[in-house]
Amino acid sequence: MDLIESIKAKARADVKRIVLPEGDEARTIAAAEAIRGEGIAEPVLLTPETIAADAARLERYAQALYELRKAKGLTREQAAKLAADPMYFGMMAVKCGDADGLVSGAVHSTGDMLRPALQIIKTAPGMKLVSSSFLMECPDRSLGENGLLVYADCVVNPCPSAEELAHIAIASADTARTLCGISEPRVALLSFSTKGSARHALVDKVREAAEIAHSLAPNLLLDGEMQFDAAIVPEIGESKAKGSPVAGRANVFVFPDLQAGNIGYKITQRVGTASCFAVLQGLAKPCNDLSRGCSVDDIVNTVAATAVQAH
């Protein structure tokens, strides 16, 4: 079974309520119908009209949003206006437990979806930050985990510190386990250097991240710093990083910053003809972003992944 089918099967086993705040957008409406038809989730389409017709809940969300953000300077009037916006109304529905997760981004930019998620849903207990994993399915099944590669962070954190990189590595291993069914995540922290082959402060940061991650999760198979070829090609891993527990057979790849991560996933997608989609990790409740060029299938798949994250 391929990745998407296995995610959909898990989603069907315990149907979750997923909010779609872009409820008057054509692809989203078509996706909601498919999601309902396939029994993947219970989609809730939000529009300014559905919200206006739900006055009691709107009032409750406005008050709750005000309580949540008043210390940050949000006034009661501003909260009322924001709560009527489908993105904020949807986030408050998830926050207040009236829905299990949210998917948006067919219309909104990544930042416009991320900011309310970070401000309202916030990080899960024990998580230091929110980040993302891109699930890349390559035609060459000899790569990664039967062709599946988990890339992080390609969406959220522009310039993570060593400590943040360590947390991204651990969260990505968890996503590999829970969402992709990878029983043994093997995490490579990527750099332009393998095990001291080059000297630079940027390399030191990745090495320090590996040390921090190792101390936080001593049982996780993780190593770095290493180059991408040393991480993925067994012979090169053997020659450049002999004895490494992950070199040459990594299935989770942590990029040193957002520029490298975002460029890396797009090269794998466009040149390597991999299919891919992204999930956010580390939020207290699952919310996921779409690309504005997304297809109906992309929305259906992301809703399925969100439902599984909500389990």
Ligand SMILES: CC(C)(COP(=O)(O)OP(=O)(O)OC[C@H]1O[C@@H](n2cnc3c(N)ncnc32)[C@H](O)[C@@H]1OP(=O)(O)O)[C@@H](O)C(=O)NCCC(=O)NCCS
């Ligand atoms: C995520 C992002 C939107 C935050 O930007 P911002 O509006 O400048 O955010 P701020 O630094 O003011 O933080 C806003 C809130 O989010 C929180 N936050 C920011 N980054 C966070 C993270 N990675 N994890 C958890 N919380 C985070 C802040 O603590 C703050 O919370 P508060 O308001 O309760 O104090 C920004 O980092 C960003 O634009 N990232 C790149 C997104 C992007 O364009 N990706 C393109 C690839 S598709």
